[in-house]
Amino acid sequence: MAKVSDTLVGNKTKVYLEIVKQLREMITIDGLQSGDKIPSERELSERLNFGRSSVREALRALELLGLIETRRGEGTFIRDFRGNHLVQLLSTFILQDEKAKRDVFETKCYIEMDCLRLALQKIDNKNIVNLKEWANQDNSVNDDEFFYQIIEIADNHLFSRIWSILKEYYHSLDSKKIVNPRQDYLLLIEALSEKKEAKTLSAYYNLRNLSVFNDKY
Structure with a gap:
């Protein structure tokens, strides 16, 4: 042959x-x-x-x-x-395929949403105060740091490891830094403080500009 x-x-x-x-x-x-x-x-x-x-x-x-x-x-x-x-x-060899890149981003989003659901069950007033103080600091809001705090509140080590790997994959595919308005994070924190899942996910969709997910939830 x-x-x-x-x-x-x-x-x-x-x-x-x-x-x-x-x-x-x-x-x-x-x-x-x-x-x-x-x-x-x-x-x-x-x-x-x-x-x-x-x-x-x-x-x-x-x-x-x-x-x-x-x-x-x-x-x-x-x-x-x-x-x-x-x-x-x-990133160099396998994830050059455009569908694979989309899969990485979509899976990362699903992990973040599941972590938000877990955080809703475990978050307390001290967590909310800390998140608000952090988000209102003078420096710009770092997206990775924000979701790292959410995953810490969710307290699921497996989700944490999967998210960390996906985050690295995602950054290796797209070097552009995620920059969202501070208000988007504050709205998400507010929804978490009210412990309303629908409002929390809606704030997340807005943060990620993921209208495509609206029909699935």
């Missing part, structure tokens, strides 16, 4: 995307973990059905990201790719 060429795939970005996707599947199927050796360039070329030059470029890029390491005379090994390296990998 002929090898897939850069021309057939369309461009190098798509070649990287396909090779990385297949490598991830191969690592899962083979049960490989950090520290394990991966097949040689020639073996990968045959197994993944890509030309050796394309496989070589993809491996070189993964090594630059710190996801794999080549040891002279030994071969290529998987490194511990948790944390920022994984974020870089996803």
